[in-house]
Amino acid sequence: MQKLSPFNITALTLGFAFLYIPILLLVIFSFNESKLVTVWGGFSTKWYASLMQDKAFLNAAWTTFRIALVSATIATVLGTMAAMALVRLGKFRGRTLFSGMIYAPLVMPEVITGLSLLLLFVAMNVTRGFWTITLAHITFSMCYVSVVVSSRLHSFDVSLEEAAIDLGCNTIQAFFKVTLPIILPAVISAWLLSVTLSLDDLVIASFTSGPGATTLPMEIYSSVRLGVSPQINALSSLLVGLVGGGVILASIISRRQISKEQH
Amino acid sequence: MGQGLQNRIVILLPYLWLLILFLAPFGIVLKISFSDTAIAIPPYTPLWDWSDIRGFFAELDFENYTWLLEDDLYWKSYLSSLRIAAISTLITLLIGYPMAYAMAKAPKNIRPTLLMLIILPFWTSFLIRVYAWIGILKNEGYINIALEWLGIIDEPIMMLNTDFAVFVGIVYSYLPFMILPLYATLEKMDGSLIEAAKDLGCTEVSAFWKVTLPLSMPGIIAGCFLVFIPAIGEFVIPDLLGGSDTIMIGKVLWSEFFRNRDWPVASAVAVLLLLILIVPIVLFQHFQQRAEQN
Numbered sequence: 021m022q023k024l025s026p027f028n029i030t031a032l033t034l035g036f037a038f039l040y041i042p043i044l045l046l047v048i049f050s051f052n053e054s055k056l057v058t059v060w061g062g063f064s065t066k067w068y069a070s071l072m073q074d075k076a077f078l079n080a081a082w083t084t085f086r087i088a089l090v091s092a093t094i095a096t097v098l099g100t101m102a103a104m105a106l107v108r109l110g111k112f113r114g115r116t117l118f119s120g121m122i123y124a125p126l127v128m129p130e131v132i133t134g135l136s137l138l139l140l141f142v143a144m145n146v147t148r149g150f151w152t153i154t155l156a157h158i159t160f161s162m163c164y165v166s167v168v169v170s171s172r173l174h175s176f177d178v179s180l181e182e183a184a185i186d187l188g189c190n191t192i193q194a195f196f197k198v199t200l201p202i203i204l205p206a207v208i209s210a211w212l213l214s215v216t217l218s219l220d221d222l223v224i225a226s227f228t229s230g231p232g233a234t235t236l237p238m239e240i241y242s243s244v245r246l247g248v249s250p251q252i253n254a255l256s257s258l259l260v261g262l263v264g265g266g267v268i269l270a271s272i273i274s275r276r277q278i279s280k281e282q283h
Numbered sequence: 284m285g286q287g288l289q290n291r292i293v294i295l296l297p298y299l300w301l302l303i304l305f306l307a308p309f310g311i312v313l314k315i316s317f318s319d320t321a322i323a324i325p326p327y328t329p330l331w332d333w334s335d336i337r338g339f340f341a342e343l344d345f346e347n348y349t350w351l352l353e354d355d356l357y358w359k360s361y362l363s364s365l366r367i368a369a370i371s372t373l374i375t376l377l378i379g380y381p382m383a384y385a386m387a388k389a390p391k392n393i394r395p396t397l398l399m400l401i402i403l404p405f406w407t408s409f410l411i412r413v414y415a416w417i418g419i420l421k422n423e424g425y426i427n428i429a430l431e432w433l434g435i436i437d438e439p440i441m442m443l444n445t446d447f448a449v450f451v452g453i454v455y456s457y458l459p460f461m462i463l464p465l466y467a468t469l470e471k472m473d474g475s476l477i478e479a480a481k482d483l484g485c486t487e488v489s490a491f492w493k494v495t496l497p498l499s500m501p502g503i504i505a506g507c508f509l510v511f512i513p514a515i516g517e518f519v520i521p522d523l524l525g526g527s528d529t530i531m532i533g534k535v536l537w538s539e540f541f542r543n544r545d546w547p548v549a550s551a552v553a554v555l556l557l558l559i560l561i562v563p564i565v566l567f568q569h570f571q572q573r574a575e576q577n
Contacts, residue, residue: 024385024390025388027381028381028384028388031384032389035382035385035458036400038455039455040404042415042416042455043407045415045425046411046414046415098300099297101293101296101297102297105293105297109290112294114298118294118297118298118301121305121306122301124305127512129516129518130516130533131536131537135549136308137308139315139546139550140311155304158300158304159301159304159305166297190286191289191290220410222410222519223537237408237410240411241410241519244414244417244523248417248418253418256408256415259407259408260407260411263406263407264406267399267406268403271399
């Protein structure tokens with residue numbers, strides 16, 4: 021095993037410092053007593069307390085979590101179906117267009133996706149709010165799900181499915197009894213990815229929301245425009261902690277599973 | 284339920300969903316970009332009925348597009364988006380390459396941890412990561428406080444609301460997209476090639492330039508496109524970190540829509556942005572396909 025050269029160690033240290041110091045500063049200064057965000061005035065948790073009493077934030081948080089859970093779940097179902105169609109069902113009419121529509125949203129600027137969905141909702145005369153944001157989130161999340169799940173399906177031994185069918189399963193039973201249990205880790209991480217994409221989205225939600233449906237990123241954005249505030253730091257730290265903790269936990273679980281499979 | 288029917292449902296459900304909620308909306312954007320502006324809700328006058336295609340071609344209204352060509356704000360914002368995206372991509376490459384290289388050289392048992400440390404920020408909110416830089420860069424921010432305390436400067440350096448802040452924001456947000464493909468190509472590179480180069484008289488440095496760098500080209504290309512393409516249409520970063528003279532096309536589209544309430548012009552901006560993006564996207568897919576074939 022070779023040791024890292026000093027140059028490589030420097031590159032990694034500086035790089036990770038660049039990635040993590042901004043987030044660390046944000047978290048540290050969310051415990052700042054002073055209202056001046058950048059000047060330390062002593063330790064305090066008062067901004068967290070004031071956050072818990074802020075009706076607007078609590079409402080937005082509740083709306084955001086509901087949208088994230090509903091959209092991630094539906095997107096996971098649709099995205100997994102799309103992945104099955106692309107990987108397992110071979111050539112069908114319109115396949116090129118289908119795979120194009122799966123990959124295009126991944127590189128599409130959010131302002132365009134948001135604007136076009138809004139114009140669709142206006143043309144169809146739909147009342148905008150919770151459900152229009154959810155529909156929009158399902159649409160881009162299912163593409164991410166489909167990419168994640170297809171890459172798992174590609175490295176999957178089809179003969180297992182065929183064996184199940186030979187033993188008397190129909191395709192639906194074969195999917196639920198054989199395929200799904202094997203690709204489940206990929207499906208779960210795709211679901212988690214959809215949840216975080218939905219929690220994080222500002223641009224598309226701003227275009228597709230209506231009166232009464234404000235999400236957390238929209239709330240954060242409108243107060244950030246007025247300047248930095250310790251309360252936003254507190255809220256951001258909560259979100260970072262929540263998501264960071266979840267991701268670390270998920271990766272520990274999946275690593276245990278891998279080492280279990282190897283033994 | 285028959286086999287064929289089951290398969291058809293698996294295809295049709297996501298297919299129809301994307302047709303209705305992804306493809307059809309672009310048709311509407313195109314249609315509205317040819318409409319007249321009107322102060323109403325929705326703020327445009329429809330150009331034609333869905334039924335009357337002939338009428339549509341007779342009255343096709345390029346007014347919004349000629350408007351975009353005549354007003355140099357739009358030209359300048361397209362060009363400045365391309366410029367800002369290109370410069371940020373270059374900086375991201377210069378920071379990302381040494382990191383990916385060091386990760387690929389690191390002992391095997393710590394590589395998964397390093398990889399997770401790269402991916403972790405990507406899972407935390409984009410908006411929050413951009414917001415974190417406001418506190419660092421502003422006049423009373425951490426950098427200026429530190430420099431004043433050290434006695435290096437007397438007056439704060441203006442960093443927030445400049446192009447510099449936008450570069451920092453893009454580099455910071457998109458760094459993982461650059462590192463991941465670079466790491467993937469560098470990690471699977473055959474170490475014996477470099478040994479061979481050294482045996483043949485190359486120094487460590489010249490072996491890097493003659494062997495490692497050319498072989499990692501696919502990773503460089505993939506990483507650059509993954510940063511460059513989304514950076515062109517970026518809205519949040521120029522809006523929160525940039526100044527009033529930092530104009531990027533995503534920001535222009537947003538303000539045409541939300542501030543000026545000019546939906547047809549916003550749609551025309553979107554159509555032109557798409558046309559500009561098609562070139563790098565097609566190039567990217569071309570390179571990806573070639574890389575897969577090798």
